[in-house]
Amino acid sequence: MSDNKKHKDWGTSYGEMVWHEFAKSKFTLLWLGFIVVLFVVAVFAPFFANDKPFFIKIDGHLRWPLFGALTASDYSIFLAAFITLIQLLLILRNKRKVDPSIRSGVLWRQIFVSISIIIIGTILFFIFIPKRLDATDYKSMIENGKATNALFAPVPYGYGRTDLKVREQAPNRQHWLGTDDVGSDVLCRVIHGSRISLSVGFVAVGISSIIGIIIGAILGYSGGKTDFVGMRLVEIMMAVPVFFLIITIVAFFPRSLFNIMLIIGLTTWTEDARFVRAEFLKLRRQDFVQAAISLGLPLRSILFRHMLPNAIAPVLVNATFGIAGAIFIEAALSFLGFGVAPPAPSWGQILSLGVSTTGRFLWWLTLFPGLAIFFTVLAYNIVGESLRDAIDPRLREAR
Amino acid sequence: MIEEVTLLNIKGLSVDFFTENGIAHAVQDVSFSVKKGQTFALVGESGCGKSVTALSVMRLIPDPPGKIAAGEINFENRNLLSISEQRMRSVRGNRIAMIFQEPMTSLNPVYTVGEQIVETIRLHQKKSEPEAWEIAAEMLRKVGISEPGQRVTEYPHQMSGGMRQRVMIAMAISCKPQLLIADEPTTALDVTIQAQILDLLDSLQQQSKMSILLITHNLGIVAERAQDVAVMYASRIAELSNSKSLFENPLHPYTQGLLKSLPQLGFTGERLYTIPGIVPEPLHFPSGCKFHPRCYLGCNDKRCQTIEPQLREVALGRQVACWYAPGYERPDDPKL
Numbered sequence: 233m234s235d236n237k238k239h240k241d242w243g244t245s246y247g248e249m250v251w252h253e254f255a256k257s258k259f260t261l262l263w264l265g266f267i268v269v270l271f272v273v274a275v276f277a278p279f280f281a282n283d284k285p286f287f288i289k290i291d292g293h294l295r296w297p298l299f300g301a302l303t304a305s306d307y308s309i310f311l312a313a314f315i316t317l318i319q320l321l322l323i324l325r326n327k328r329k330v331d332p333s334i335r336s337g338v339l340w341r342q343i344f345v346s347i348s349i350i351i352i353g354t355i356l357f358f359i360f361i362p363k364r365l366d367a368t369d370y371k372s373m374i375e376n377g378k379a380t381n382a383l384f385a386p387v388p389y390g391y392g393r394t395d396l397k398v399r400e401q402a403p404n405r406q407h408w409l410g411t412d413d414v415g416s417d418v419l420c421r422v423i424h425g426s427r428i429s430l431s432v433g434f435v436a437v438g439i440s441s442i443i444g445i446i447i448g449a450i451l452g453y454s455g456g457k458t459d460f461v462g463m464r465l466v467e468i469m470m471a472v473p474v475f476f477l478i479i480t481i482v483a484f485f486p487r488s489l490f491n492i493m494l495i496i497g498l499t500t501w502t503e504d505a506r507f508v509r510a511e512f513l514k515l516r517r518q519d520f521v522q523a524a525i526s527l528g529l530p531l532r533s534i535l536f537r538h539m540l541p542n543a544i545a546p547v548l549v550n551a552t553f554g555i556a557g558a559i560f561i562e563a564a565l566s567f568l569g570f571g572v573a574p575p576a577p578s579w580g581q582i583l584s585l586g587v588s589t590t591g592r593f594l595w596w597l598t599l600f601p602g603l604a605i606f607f608t609v610l611a612y613n614i615v616g617e618s619l620r621d622a623i624d625p626r627l628r629e630a631r
Numbered sequence: 632m633i634e635e636v637t638l639l640n641i642k643g644l645s646v647d648f649f650t651e652n653g654i655a656h657a658v659q660d661v662s663f664s665v666k667k668g669q670t671f672a673l674v675g676e677s678g679c680g681k682s683v684t685a686l687s688v689m690r691l692i693p694d695p696p697g698k699i700a701a702g703e704i705n706f707e708n709r710n711l712l713s714i715s716e717q718r719m720r721s722v723r724g725n726r727i728a729m730i731f732q733e734p735m736t737s738l739n740p741v742y743t744v745g746e747q748i749v750e751t752i753r754l755h756q757k758k759s760e761p762e763a764w765e766i767a768a769e770m771l772r773k774v775g776i777s778e779p780g781q782r783v784t785e786y787p788h789q790m791s792g793g794m795r796q797r798v799m800i801a802m803a804i805s806c807k808p809q810l811l812i813a814d815e816p817t818t819a820l821d822v823t824i825q826a827q828i829l830d831l832l833d834s835l836q837q838q839s840k841m842s843i844l845l846i847t848h849n850l851g852i853v854a855e856r857a858q859d860v861a862v863m864y865a866s867r868i869a870e871l872s873n874s875k876s877l878f879e880n881p882l883h884p885y886t887q888g889l890l891k892s893l894p895q896l897g898f899t900g901e902r903l904y905t906i907p908g909i910v911p912e913p914l915h916f917p918s919g920c921k922f923h924p925r926c927y928l929g930c931n932d933k934r935c936q937t938i939e940p941q942l943r944e945v946a947l948g949r950q951v952a953c954w955y956a957p958g959y960e961r962p963d964d965p966k967l
Contacts, residue, residue: 246741337760455695456694456695517693518736519731519732519733519736519737520736520737520738520739520740522691522731522737523729523731523737523738523799523802524739525689525691525723526689526691526723526724526728526729526731527723527724527728527751527754527802527803528720528721528722528723528724528725528751528754528755529720529724529750529751529754530720530754533750533754537750538739538742541741542739542740542741
């Protein structure tokens with residue numbers, strides 16, 4: 233029987249059905265591809281734009297300054313990307329190889345192991361990788377003839393490097409997208425800025441989804457007075473203009489990336505809570521939930537094991553829009569000067585430099601980061617839209 | 632004579648639903664006992680309160696709008712209405728299990744049937760995961776599903792209605808409950824499957840000596856399977872009796888009407904009897920005996936119209952709530 237099992241076709245799963253529907257449109261796939269490219273760029277940003285060469289020969293010794301200069305956060309990002317990729321491959325493999333009866337158990341175990349590896353790895357990296365500041369100007373060494381045989385990244389500038397000789401230059405051969413007010417290369421800063429945008433998007437949405445799911449689940453399941461009071465509180469929360477609330481909060485806290493992620497996450501969960509609550513109100517009276525209660529299952533299992541998977545679709549779709557929204561909020565905050573502190577690169581911050589410095593309008597400082605924000609937000613919105621259509625067949629018919 | 636031990640004893644149960652239009656008394660003063668290893672049937676039309684009674688035993692009345700207003704539900708020397716939710720959880724599924732009417736929707740669509748059975752087993756019994764999977768397959772075999780080792784890995788949507796109801800039964804009996812509440816277990820199934828499911832419940836009862844509280848509107852299945860029957864009408868018990876005498880000699884006009892409206896083999900050419908009128912709404916119950924507007928005896932009787940008869944024992948093991956039932960009247964009853 234076990235041999236028989238291995239070769240069985242397990243049929244089409246829900247995920248496969250949604251993917252099939254989703255992949256019907258080439259246009260959507262194109263934008264999904266754009267997001268993937270963006271991820272690759274963000275993860276490997278130091279390899280695309282760096283003022284340190286991959287290798288260089290100084291006094292006859294071959295050195296690897298770029299790898300030596302990678303920071304603990306770089307390594308953490310590589311690790312996280314690598315583990316996530318492996319996790320995705322494992323899920324695909326499980327689809328074909330693992331018996332569905334134990335699949336979800338296996339999946340949770342794998343996700344747990346993956347997250348543990350990422351967290352432990354990150355902690356270890358931050359403990360054991362010293363903060364190095366390699367201020368050597370390798371390019372001038374080449375020009376002076378002190379070093380030879382160097383291989384630089386495609387964009388050979390560091391995002392924190394300033395060079396007042398080349399400040400406020402329009403796009404040219406050396407600086408493809410021009411330079412800003414302190415002579416940093418704009419392309420380099422846009423590339424490194426993608427890291428901030430994407431991580432803000434994901435972490436903020438992660439935080440807001442978790443809060444929204446928990447609150448929505450409890451309100452929707454309990455119903456009655458709890459639901460009534462809770463939803464009025466949520467509505468009060470929704471009535472507050474989130475952006476102004478964030479600006480107010482940001483004014484009181486130090487300008488750090490983590491604070492911005494946290495604040496965006498803590499203020500944008502209301503939509504998720506409403507979606508989850510609506511789904512749970514509907515599910516609560518379903519027979520299988522009643523059956524689960526009648527079997528004596530604990531509340532935790534009923535809420536998050538039996539009800540949540542049936543209510544997750546709108547949350548996923550909303551998360552996609554949420555990422556776009558969070559990227560937008562971060563850009564707007566940075567534009568207004570409330571975002572991450574320079575020299576950390578952020579799209580909104582680069583954009584703000586275009587108008588503020590010498591009174592001249594530096595169009596390249598506005599256009600390129602603006603396009604980056606525009607296309608990223610557009611891509612997430614299109615993907616979210618298609619995901620919603622793929623998940624909800626009724627909507628599909630109506631079109 | 633087999634020793635008859637009471638397993639479940641319901642005393643004076645009343646359940647109210649607070650709706651926008653007023654308070655609906657869904658169950659009023661219902662009392663009965665289920666004996667160990669026996670089947671007790673609760674019969675009645677839709678909306679008469681039989682499902683609410685069953686849900687009360689499980690404490691599954693949706694609150695709000697529902698509320699158990701009065702009564703006791705004694706099960707294994709405990710009043711289920713007064714124990715904590717925590718303790719109730721260890722009773723549900725473990726000591727009392729329930730099968731629902733609609734097998735198509737009572738299984739979670741996102742998990743395989745095996746996972747759902749295993750979760751219940753592991754919750755109530757100290758079993759390792761592989762052991763629990765074996766028990767799950769064993770349970771499926773027990774309820775007559777072929778290839779149980781294969782079926783545990785399937786999702787509910789891959790199964791037919793009858794098969795899903797078998798899975799529900801397997802899940803319900805997987806922790807060997809003392810009491811199985813079957814809330815119209817066969818209503819949503821076609822006739823041949825109905826018989827199979829009921830026979831299955833019978834044979835499981837033979838094996839494990841559990842009691843069954845069978846809720847149905849089908850009198851036909853009651854006659855063969857239940858030892859005791861309570862006929863409910865408009866949120867009260869109209870007649871409570873052992874099933875043999877109930878079918879031989881129904882005392883309440885409502886029971887008589889129900890039995891008359893059953894199609895019988897060999898009778899042709901006649902229109903099937905129907906009880907005139909419809910079931911009253913819980914918000915607008917008639918005064919007096921709730922059945923009097925439809926009753927061939929009491930529709931013109933002043934007493935029936937004004938005073939509601941209470942359930943009284945009229946013979947050994949027979950209780951009825953009707954002024955006209957033989958032996959019902961007591962000397963001190965009011966006369967009108």
